Amino acid sequence: xxxxxxxxxxxxxxxxxxxxxxxxxxxxxxxxxxxxxxxxxxxxxxxxxxxxxxxxxxxxxxxxxxxxxxxxxxxxxxxxxxxxxxxxxxxxxxxxxxxxxxxx
Amino acid sequence: xxxxxxxxxxxxxxxxxxxxxxxxxxxxxxxxxxxxxxxxxxxxxxxxxxxxxxxxxxxxxxxxxxxxxxxxxxxxxxxxxxxxxxxxxxxxxxxxxxxxxxxxxxxxxxxxxxxxxxxxxxxxxxxxxxxxxxxxxxxxx
Amino acid sequence: xxxxxxxxxxxxxxxxxxxxxxxxxxxxxxxxxxxxxxxxxxxxxxxxxxxxxxxxxxxxxxxxxxxxxxxxxxxxxxxxxxxxxxxxxxxxxxxxxxxxxxxxxxxxxxxxxxxxxxxxxxxxxxxxxx
Numbered sequence: 001x002x003x004x005x006x007x008x009x010x011x012x013x014x015x016x017x018x019x020x021x022x023x024x025x026x027x028x029x030x031x032x033x034x035x036x037x038x039x040x041x042x043x044x045x046x047x048x049x050x051x052x053x054x055x056x057x058x059x060x061x062x063x064x065x066x067x068x069x070x071x072x073x074x075x076x077x078x079x080x081x082x083x084x085x086x087x088x089x090x091x092x093x094x095x096x097x098x099x100x101x102x103x104x
Numbered sequence: 105x106x107x108x109x110x111x112x113x114x115x116x117x118x119x120x121x122x123x124x125x126x127x128x129x130x131x132x133x134x135x136x137x138x139x140x141x142x143x144x145x146x147x148x149x150x151x152x153x154x155x156x157x158x159x160x161x162x163x164x165x166x167x168x169x170x171x172x173x174x175x176x177x178x179x180x181x182x183x184x185x186x187x188x189x190x191x192x193x194x195x196x197x198x199x200x201x202x203x204x205x206x207x208x209x210x211x212x213x214x215x216x217x218x219x220x221x222x223x224x225x226x227x228x229x230x231x232x233x234x235x236x237x238x239x240x241x242x243x244x245x
Numbered sequence: 246x247x248x249x250x251x252x253x254x255x256x257x258x259x260x261x262x263x264x265x266x267x268x269x270x271x272x273x274x275x276x277x278x279x280x281x282x283x284x285x286x287x288x289x290x291x292x293x294x295x296x297x298x299x300x301x302x303x304x305x306x307x308x309x310x311x312x313x314x315x316x317x318x319x320x321x322x323x324x325x326x327x328x329x330x331x332x333x334x335x336x337x338x339x340x341x342x343x344x345x346x347x348x349x350x351x352x353x354x355x356x357x358x359x360x361x362x363x364x365x366x367x368x369x370x371x372x373x374x375x
Binding site for chain 2: 251253285286325326356357358360361362364365370372374
């Protein structure tokens with residue numbers, strides 16, 4: 001059993017990412033979409049929390065490339081370990097995990 | 105509606121409530137879904153985390169804001185066999201709340217001579233995370 | 246795999262409907278099935294035929310209508326949400342003595358039970374909102 005968690009808000013606006021990371025289990029995936037991608041930029045305070053979560057909780061973290069590009073975040077500015085994916089990759093993650101949980 | 109379950113399949117539905125009532129419509133319209141869901145005879149649980157715990161706080165009085173107080177509707181859930189309302193302790197603690205601040209929601213257990221039992225189960229964040237893993241469908245509004 | 250999609254926000258104000266559309270397109274292109282898109286809360290506004298966005302902007306309602314036509318996707322607007330927000334098909338308009346049908350092609354108005362049914366019948370339910 002594993003869950004794909006989606007987070008669509010910046011960590012600087014809401015607690016969705018923080019709350020999501022507090023409810024994951026090893027093997028889960030977290031996908032940042034829309035304004036959620038703002039949290040994945042390297043050298044940011046939210047980015048540090050993402051790095052810590054990957055190291056400590058065994059979750060995989062993804063960011064939607066189209067939303068990063070729209071917000072001027074190049075792939076080489078992503079926190080190490082966060083993978084950029086496209087919508088097809090989003091579909092794959094939704095299929096590979098057993099349920100999708102949106103942190104609205 | 106019973107036709108929906110012809111295959112005998114029952115899924116586990118979790119309604120994730122993270123938003124306070126009144127500021128936005130999500131809490132009210134989520135409750136409307138839960139009431140409809142009761143007719144489908146699925147395994148329904150409700151989770152209250154973050155500001156969602158305010159949906160079931162005692163003493164809601166909306167007369168001053170011109171909106172309907174829909175919190176009494178939570179009392180009816182037990183009659184629809186919806187009696188698993190999980191509330192996260194950490195979310196209560198963060199907001200300076202305890203279980204005593206919540207509405208005393210109950211249901212009558214038909215398997216135990218209709219004894220009145222609490223519907224609210226305060227759980228830790230870790231227990232809440234485990235509960236999420238156990239679901240087929242997670243609905244958030 | 247069968248995907249169901251829930252859209253909780255209206256067009257233009259939030260990205261939710263755009264994200265849901267891109268997700269649906271990608272799923273269909275990969276050979277999956279999108280059984281139903283259920284529009285709830287302000288999401289029902291995605292189905293208005295009275296939207297006339299500037300021509301250089303994306304046509305959110307039209308995109309959904311075309312997707313429904315091409316791939317036989319069921320686009321359902323929640324009736325309770327519609328009644329609060331002034332979305333009417335012929336039946337609703339007549340019942341409530343209101344003007345005209347403002348539901349765009351490919352959309353239909355139905356009950357919340359359709360959302361639960363989508364959860365039961367699809368392999369995954371993916372939610373987009375605020």
